[in-house]
Amino acid sequence: MAGVLRWGQSAYETDADLALERDGAQALGLRWRRAPESARAPGLDGVDALVVTSRVRVSREVLQGFGGSLVLTTTSGWDHIDVAAARDRGVAVARCPLARRDPVVEGSLASLIALMRRQPALLLAARSGRWARSELPGLDPLALSGARILVVGLGVIGSRMAEVLAALGVEVWGVDPAGVPAGVRAVALSDALPQVDGVTIHCALTPSSRGLFSAERIAQLRSGAVLINTARGPVVDVDAAVNAVARGHLAGLALDVFPEEPWPGLAGAAEIPGVWLTPHAAGYDRGLGSRVAREVTATLRAWVEGSTLPHSVEG
Numbered sequence: 001m002a003g004v005l006r007w008g009q010s011a012y013e014t015d016a017d018l019a020l021e022r023d024g025a026q027a028l029g030l031r032w033r034r035a036p037e038s039a040r041a042p043g044l045d046g047v048d049a050l051v052v053t054s055r056v057r058v059s060r061e062v063l064q065g066f067g068g069s070l071v072l073t074t075t076s077g078w079d080h081i082d083v084a085a086a087r088d089r090g091v092a093v094a095r096c097p098l099a100r101r102d103p104v105v106e107g108s109l110a111s112l113i114a115l116m117r118r119q120p121a122l123l124l125a126a127r128s129g130r131w132a133r134s135e136l137p138g139l140d141p142l143a144l145s146g147a148r149i150l151v152v153g154l155g156v157i158g159s160r161m162a163e164v165l166a167a168l169g170v171e172v173w174g175v176d177p178a179g180v181p182a183g184v185r186a187v188a189l190s191d192a193l194p195q196v197d198g199v200t201i202h203c204a205l206t207p208s209s210r211g212l213f214s215a216e217r218i219a220q221l222r223s224g225a226v227l228i229n230t231a232r233g234p235v236v237d238v239d240a241a242v243n244a245v246a247r248g249h250l251a252g253l254a255l256d257v258f259p260e261e262p263w264p265g266l267a268g269a270a271e272i273p274g275v276w277l278t279p280h281a282a283g284y285d286r287g288l289g290s291r292v293a294r295e296v297t298a299t300l301r302a303w304v305e306g307s308t309l310p311h312s313v314e315g
Contacts, residue, residue, distance in 0.1 A: 003046045003068075004030050004300065008037035008053035010074065010289075017289030021051075024297030028304050041065060049303060051296055052081070060085035070303050074292045076100050076157065076283070077232055078313045079205040093313040094299050097156040099291035100283030105161045107256065107282030108200050108230045112149070114276065115226040115252025116142045116198060121273045140224060140251070142197055145169030150187070150196040152212070153203025153231060154180050156311065161202055176203070193220040198228065205232035215240035219249070226252035230282040233258040242269045250274070256282040 004025050009018060018034060025032040030049075035042035037055055041062045044050070048068035052058055058071055058081040071086055076097040086093050114120065118139040125132035132139075147170055151162050154176040162172045162184050173187045173196060174180035189212075193199070199221065203209045213227070213236040221227065227250060229236045238258060242265075244250040254276040261280055263269075270277050295310075302309050 001029060001031050002048040002304070004032045004049045004051060005042065005044065005047040006032065006034040006051045007042060008056045009034070010053045010055075010292075012284055013289040013292065017293050020290055021293035021296050024293065025300055028297070028301055030300065030304070044068075049300060054080050056080065058082060058086075063089055063091060066091065070094065070309075072096070072296060072299055074099075074296060076104075077204055079232065081313075083313055087314075092303075092309060094303075094309040095311050095313055096292055096295040096299065097311055099288060099295050101157050101160055103285045103288070104157050104202075104230050104282045105164055107278075108161060108202075108228050108254075109164060111228050111230075111254035111256075111276055111278075112198055112200060112226065113144055115228070115254055115274065116144060116147065118251070118274075120252070120276055124273050147171065147197040148173060148195065150175065150192050150199045151184065152176075152189070152199060152201045153209075154178075154184065155202065155204070158202030161200060177208075189217070190220065193217065194222050196222070196225060198226040200228040201231045201235055203231050203235065205234055210234045211237065213237060213241065218244050221250065223249055224251045226250065226254070228254045230254075230256040233261065233263075238263070238265070238269075242272065242275060245274045246272050252276065254278075256280055 022032045044066050049070040051072045054075045060082050063085050070092050071081055072094045074096050076095060078095050081093055083093050118141045121139055122132055145168060149165055149170050150173045151158050152175045154174050159181050165172050166183055172184045173192050174184035175189050180186045215237050218240050227241060241253050245253045252274045256278045257280055266277060269275050299310055
């Protein structure tokens with residue numbers, strides 16, 4: 001009987017969620033046990049599949065003690081796993097992006113609309129007792145319908161974001177080295193930045209995407225554009241992005257992820273009108289834990305059956 005080790009438990013996961021995952025694994029004829037998150041790897045003897053959270057680092061050293069064939073992360077991203085080392089050992093790596101897909105899209109869309117409609121500035125005026133209706137022409141709010149929005153990264157989440165934007169009448173442009181889906185205009189990043197009304201980032205953290213939105217790239221965005229990042233913190237130079245809003249180049253910035261979490265500059269940046277900061281919250285809602293459990297079970301089922309893994313990660 002193959003063994004599954006669940007290493008770590010996210011804050012949003014209840015014991016009932018883990019019980020659902022355990023029951024799903026056991027229904028597949030698998031032995032399932034759990035180990036708490038720790039700096040050192042638990043005993044991996046008899047473990048054929050390792051299920052981890054984002055706070056568990058699956059390094060080359062950990063993999064040297066792993067004799068199984070699958071590492072599955074409960075998250076959308078996989079930068080906490082040494083995928084190259086897994087590939088060298090013949091270990092498959094997979095992820096669970098569906099559990100967070102729709103909440104991330106909804107959160108990104110909410111931020112995008114709020115910033116394009118200049119809601120943060122209007123709320124700030126109201127809090128100070130100022131009726132800001134006469135200031136609307138200067139704030140220059142934009143309607144989403146008819147706007148030109150660039151989606152960076154068109155995987156599971158980015159593709160759904162593009163679908164929703166298109167349904168709302170947006171002209172959707174896209175950047176992804178793997179190609180873009182039908183209905184999305186494929187563009188080069190440097191060509192797109194001066195022309196779009198907004199950018200929403202949904203790419204994975206890879207060597208090529210780390211620092212993708214540098215100070216130089218942010219400066220290429222047209223004046224009055226908005227920038228949304230719900231993907232991975234190191235993709236964006238946060239200080240440069242915040243400064244771009246502070247000096248009036250960008251009309252808005254929404255960040256849900258940061259290079260360091262908690263972000264030490266949170267309080268100061270949040271005081272700037274047009275800066276919208278949330279604590280890595282876009283993917284969370286009350287049903288997340290149970291959705292993760294079901295997606296883990298679906299992936300384990302494919303692994304047991306020898307089928308193609310639903311969301312495998314290539315090295």
